Amino acid sequence: MSAPLLDARIVVERGTFRLDVPLTVAAGEVVALLGPNGAGKTTALRALAGLQPLSAGHVTLDGTDLDRPDRRSWTPTERRPIGVVFQDYLLFPHLTARDNVAFGPRRHGADRRTARRVADEWLTRVGLTAYATRRPRQLSGGQAQRVALARALAVAPALLLLDEPLAALDARTRLDTRAELQRHLDAHAGATVLVTHDPLDALVLADRLVIVEGGRVVQEGDAATVTARPRTDYVARLVGLNLHRGHADGHTVRVADGLVLAVAEKLDGDAFVAFRPAAVALHPGRPDGSPRNTWPATVVGVQRHGDNMRVQLDGPIGVAADVTPAAVAQLRLAPGQAVWAAVKAAETHAYPAT
Structure with a gap:
């Protein structure tokens, strides 16, 4: 396996906060920090x-130490x-779109004519040839x-x-610009880090997610791995799952005093149990029949969530439940x-916590 294009251990100390994040990115790879x-x-x-x-660590790019x-x-x-x-975006407000793009090549030693030619080529690639002479204030958010x-x-x-390259855009512009950005990232031969x-x-x-909490990496992997097996509450909320940690004994996991959940997998030891909010059914009284996992809860909030309503519950464990508007009324x-x-x-989906 070839060496990564970016090899870093980012250690920064500021007051009582300490960031310590190891990070590698291959050529052509996009890594998201969340x-x-x-x-x-x-x-x-x-x-x-x-x-x-x-403060410590290193940043090495293509074999060259940039910070050590x-x-x-x-x-x-x-x-x-x-x-x-x-x-x-931090575009230069007094420069045209063409001159903003040409700034980089000029800074790297290109003459004015070459820099402008490169700028025109890139404006063509991003579909803004007609906007080359406009200044930033004359551009929409997506164009900027x-x-x-x-x-x-x-x-x-x-x-x-x-x-956060899409954070300043409205929902529709964000959708279109995300697709455009994906196309350019796919064509980028270098390493990319997205926050x-x-x-x-x-x-x-x-291509890969790196989850950072409190200055440390708490989970990383491709999207399928991270979404299937979240390891912190933040990651679980990110992917839309209820997550609880407990102790497994066969097909049961004790997640709180007095609450033991039956699960499909057979495990022993520390374990996580995850389930979708849509899997949580609500009843006015203790239900009879098939559901083996039941517990009393108190509603702490109700809000619209897409076509359904998301109900936040407190009790032995805190969970979110997605139900229909009709169920809320009933x-x-x-x-x-x-x-x-x-x-x-x-x-439910249970898996080892270690």
């Missing part, structure tokens, strides 16, 4: 860009072979995002960094309402 606010994602991206010096504190080696941002697309991407890619970067809060952006654009669900929750064993 995590809650304050997890350290943007700090990691800034460290890769050279905007935040490392133990060897007193540090390369300034402008000399790193990277392209960056910031959340707010494409200019920022063209500017980042015009220097043929070994590493492309994307910081995003949006699980859909990550699932569509990235059961008169409202905060403080007492109900019974039920999940069939066949609807």
Whole structure:
């Protein structure tokens, strides 16, 4: 297996916060950094860009050390072979779209004519030839995002960094721009690191997900692996699952005092149990019959979720249940309402926690 194009251990200490994230990215690979606010994602991206010096660790790109504190080696941002697309794009307001894109090649030593030719080629690739002479204030959000991407890619970067590149767009523009961005990332020969809060952006654009919480990597893998076996509450919410940790004994998992869930898998030891909100049925009283997993719960919130209603429940375990609007009306669900929750064993997925 060939060496990764990006090989980094990003260690940054700021006050009481310590970020320590190992990260490797192969040529042509897109890796998404996900995590809650304050997890350290943007700090990691800034460290890769050279905007935040490392406290320890290293950033090595294509065999060259860009930041290595133990060897007193540090390369300034402008000399790193990277392209960056910031959340707010940060286009130069006084320059046209063409000159914004040409800025990178000029900075890397190209003459004005060559830089403008490269800029025109990239504006054609992103479908903005007709907007070459417009300034940023004359562009829509989606157009500005494409200019920022063209500017980042015009220097043929070994590493492309994307910081919430779609966050400033409305829902429809985001859909179209995401598809456009995916096409350009597929064609990018270098390594790409994407920071995003949006699980859909990550699932569509990235080859691999790295989940960061509290400055540490808590889970990583391809989308199928991460979504099938979440290992933290954040990841479970990200992929839309209820997740509980407990102790397994055969086909049961004790997840709380007094609550033992029957599960389809046979396990022993520490285990996770995951199930979809749609698998949770609600009843006005204790149900009879087939569901083996039942427990009393209290409604703490009801809100619309797509075509259904999402009901947040408290009790031995906190769960989310997706039910129809008709069920909400029939059961008169409202905060403080007492109900019974039920999940069939066949609807659960249990797996080792270690």
